[in-house]
Amino acid sequence: MSQTQNYIDTTAMFRKYAHSARMLLALDSIVFGFDGEELKLLLIKRNFEPEKGKWSLMGGFLEENEDLELATNRILYDLTGLKDVYFEELKAFGKVDRDPLERTISICFFALINIHAHDQDLAKAQNAFWISLKDRPNLVFDHNEMVDLALERLRYRAALHPIGFELLPEKFTIPQLQKLYEAIYDTPLDRRNFSRKILSTKLLIDTGEKNENSATKKAILYKLDQTKYQSQFNAFHYFMSDASR
Amino acid sequence: MSQTQNYIDTTAMFRKYAHSARMLLALDSIVFGFDGEELKLLLIKRNFEPEKGKWSLMGGFLEENEDLELATNRILYDLTGLKDVYFEELKAFGKVDRDPLERTISICFFALINIHAHDQDLAKAQNAFWISLKDRPNLVFDHNEMVDLALERLRYRAALHPIGFELLPEKFTIPQLQKLYEAIYDTPLDRRNFSRKILSTKLLIDTGEKNENSATKKAILYKLDQTKYQSQFNAFHYFMSDASR
DNA sequence: TCAAAAGTGTTCAAGCTACACCCATGA
DNA sequence: TCATGGGTGTAGCTTGAACACTTTTGA
Numbered sequence: 001m002s003q004t005q006n007y008i009d010t011t012a013m014f015r016k017y018a019h020s021a022r023m024l025l026a027l028d029s030i031v032f033g034f035d036g037e038e039l040k041l042l043l044i045k046r047n048f049e050p051e052k053g054k055w056s057l058m059g060g061f062l063e064e065n066e067d068l069e070l071a072t073n074r075i076l077y078d079l080t081g082l083k084d085v086y087f088e089e090l091k092a093f094g095k096v097d098r099d100p101l102e103r104t105i106s107i108c109f110f111a112l113i114n115i116h117a118h119d120q121d122l123a124k125a126q127n128a129f130w131i132s133l134k135d136r137p138n139l140v141f142d143h144n145e146m147v148d149l150a151l152e153r154l155r156y157r158a159a160l161h162p163i164g165f166e167l168l169p170e171k172f173t174i175p176q177l178q179k180l181y182e183a184i185y186d187t188p189l190d191r192r193n194f195s196r197k198i199l200s201t202k203l204l205i206d207t208g209e210k211n212e213n214s215a216t217k218k219a220i221l222y223k224l225d226q227t228k229y230q231s232q233f234n235a236f237h238y239f240m241s242d243a244s245r
Numbered sequence: 246m247s248q249t250q251n252y253i254d255t256t257a258m259f260r261k262y263a264h265s266a267r268m269l270l271a272l273d274s275i276v277f278g279f280d281g282e283e284l285k286l287l288l289i290k291r292n293f294e295p296e297k298g299k300w301s302l303m304g305g306f307l308e309e310n311e312d313l314e315l316a317t318n319r320i321l322y323d324l325t326g327l328k329d330v331y332f333e334e335l336k337a338f339g340k341v342d343r344d345p346l347e348r349t350i351s352i353c354f355f356a357l358i359n360i361h362a363h364d365q366d367l368a369k370a371q372n373a374f375w376i377s378l379k380d381r382p383n384l385v386f387d388h389n390e391m392v393d394l395a396l397e398r399l400r401y402r403a404a405l406h407p408i409g410f411e412l413l414p415e416k417f418t419i420p421q422l423q424k425l426y427e428a429i430y431d432t433p434l435d436r437r438n439f440s441r442k443i444l445s446t447k448l449l450i451d452t453g454e455k456n457e458n459s460a461t462k463k464a465i466l467y468k469l470d471q472t473k474y475q476s477q478f479n480a481f482h483y484f485m486s487d488a489s490r
Numbered sequence: 491t492c493a494a495a496a497g498t499g500t501t502c503a504a505g506c507t508a509c510a511c512c513c514a515t516g517a
Numbered sequence: 518t519c520a521t522g523g524g525t526g527t528a529g530c531t532t533g534a535a536c537a538c539t540t541t542t543g544a
Contacts, residue, residue, distance in 0.1 A: 017347055020306035022267035025339075025350055061265035068339025068350065091334055092352045094270075094313025102262055105270055105313065107337045107352075159481075160405075175496070192498075193534065200532095216495040217541040236404075241533080242481050420523070437525075438507065445505090461522040462514040486506080 024104040027068075027075055028059040028143065029087070030150040033115030033130055034167040036176065039183045040115065040130045041147065042079065043139070047127050050101055051140040057147070058128060059106070068107070076111055079126055081119025086166040087111040088157065090150055098142050106142075110150040112166035158184055159240040161233060162203055165224050173211050173219035174198060185240060201237055203228050269349040272313075272320050273304040273388065274332070275395040278360030278375055279412040281421065284428045285360065285375045286392065287324065288384070292372050295346050296385040302392070303373065304351070313352070321356055324371055326364025331411040332356040333402065335395055343387050351387075355395040357411035403429055404485040406478060407448055410469050418456050418464035419443060430485060446482055448473050 031042035044056050060075045062068060076085045090108045098104065115130065123129075131137065133151070138144065158164050164180050165172075178194045198204065205225050210218035276287035289301050305320045307313060321330045338351045360375065368374075376382065378396070383389065403409050409425050410417075423439045443449065450470050455463035 017269055017306065017349075020269055021309035022269055023307070023309075024262055024265055024267055025270065061262065062268070062339065062350070064266035064268075064348065065341055067341055068337060071339075089336055092313060092337055094307065094316075094352075096310055096312055103309065104262075105307070105350075105352075107339075107350075173496090190535075191496080192536080195497075197533085214495075215543060216493080217497080219496060236486075418523090435508075436523080437509085440524075442506090459522075460516065461520085462524080464523060 021103070024099075024102060025062040026059050026099075026104050026106040027062060027071055028057045028093075028106045028108045028146060029072070029075055029079070030057060030090070030108070030110040030147055031076070031079065032110060032112050032150075032154065032167060033118075034180050034183060035115055035130070036179065037183070038132045038134065039180075040132050041136060042123065042128050043131050043137070045127045045129060046140070050099075054140050055131075055137045056140040057108075057143045058126065072109060079122065079128060080113055081122045082113060082117060085111050085113055086163065088153070090146065090153055093142050093146065095142065100141075106146075108146045108150075110154060112154075112163060114167065114169055116169060155184060155240075159242075160236050160238065162201070162224075162229060162237060162239070164239070165203075165229070171207055171209065171221040171223050173221055174204075175219050176211075181239065197239065201232070203232065266348070269344075269347060270307040271304050271344075271349050271351040272307060272316055273302045273338075273351045273353045273391060274317070274320055274324070275302060275335070275353070275355040275392055276321070276324065277355060277357050277395075277399065277412060278363075279425050279428060280360055280375070281424065282428070283377045283379065284425075285377050286381060287368065287373050288376050288382070290372045290374060291385070295344075299385045300376075300382045301385040302353075302388045303371065317354060324367065324373060325358055326367045327358055327362060330356050330358055331408065333398070335391065335398055338387050338391065340387065345386075351391075353391045353395075355399060357399075357408060359412065359414055361414060400429060400485075405481050405483065407446070407469075407474060407482060407484070409484070410474075416452055416454065416466040416468050418466055419449075420464050421456075426484065442484065446477070448477065 033040045033042060042058065044058050046052050046054055046056050058075065058079045060071065060078070062071045066074070072087060073083070073085070076087065077083060087109050090110055093106045093108055096103065098106070136147065139147065154163075158181070164177065164184065167180060168176060174195050175191075177198060178189055178191065181194070182189055203225055204222040207221045207223055209221040211221055212218065278285045278287060287303065289303050291297050291299055291301050303320065303324045305316065305323070307316045311319070317332060318328065318330070321332065322328060332354050335353045335355055338353055341348065343349065343351070381392065384392065399408075403426070409422065409429065412425060413421060419440050420436075422443060423434055423436065426439070427434055448470055449467040452466045452468050454466040456466055457463060
């Protein structure tokens, strides 16, 4: 047993900070997707206790020898089969009674994925389903509160930073992007101003291809300029003028 | 022993989620203050183990029957004697080896306080000192990383929302407020444009008083319009046009 | 040839930036 | 009366909002 493993043994004889409580640390994930029309959540129909049969977020416990960041990626991978998923930490939830079985602190985060790229068999194995935000069911514990906060934070962040692209396929059209923003903010936008605003960021590259799925005029397919995306990510872009109210 | 206490007992016989690890949950606080010239941090000269003699953030452990939010307030109160302190959660830090004694997850937050209002005896009892950001010492564990992130977040948030006021006394002048923003962003600002921008938010109320401490023309003392402050807090105010780079 | 969706241009108002001038105060 | 710091005004530019017309496509 290594020195490090000695230190983190939770049996009393190895404890150094003797008087404080040890507790479970859960990670709960809010996974957003976009099907071209509506914003969706990947939710679990629980086939395990507690609250079996009810809906909840996907979660898991942080393990003894696992970095927090790695655990987050593990949980997202087990649910979607995707690596390098975009996510942001939301908040830690720590009411004493939030989990009826045992004191558990949950660190909650939201993830944005391309709904067409995830592994459907894995989702099925976890009993996970895509549910439109407009039909969202009641969730267990404090998970409703988590989703409310996640949606608020998504709106806040997407108004200022180019995170919306994470919800789209690699190649997408400006009208598709507009539908995404309209879904996120549940509001109609002016086509002409939206297009000009997006193009003025210089974040998009014209692929030269067009959207062949269209029955009318085919829209230009763009992709993200990865270099500019990374360098300008933290600059404010003001995709929505004041979406925070 | 109540039902609830049964559930959260950490001895093995009561554990319901049997296979996952229990661990310590720390709360680490970055306390910002402003003395009229410089942005400062309230840091602890550790007179306890581990890393006795070195500098660190103020922290504490979440207790068994304590809500997370209450624990945060407790830690801030024990350090400053202040209640209702403005704070925001920053991030959870959870590397396996971040604390050498025992696996500890830290939920880190930053607080903004009026430097003149805190209890100096309490700070002394904790061995806490105000250190200018420009002279900040090396800190223990991952606390340097926490301070870096806190400063980044403060700049991000203060550019968009009226949180700077939390660092000032109840009554303050516009030149004082400008010095604060100049300290936060470490950049000079135009007096005339700054004043117009601040007044255009309509968040300030002219108290009718003037700053008697001035040797030259006495500046008008303003106070926050609490009603507008609360209702407009989440609206974007753009105090700094693009401070996030 | 027509309906539906996509691309582009113009005008007006508001806000931002970069400046200069005047006022109040105490030494 | 002078140096220092505080309050206000303006011209020019940029940005954003509102709105109309033209093009492409397949049925």
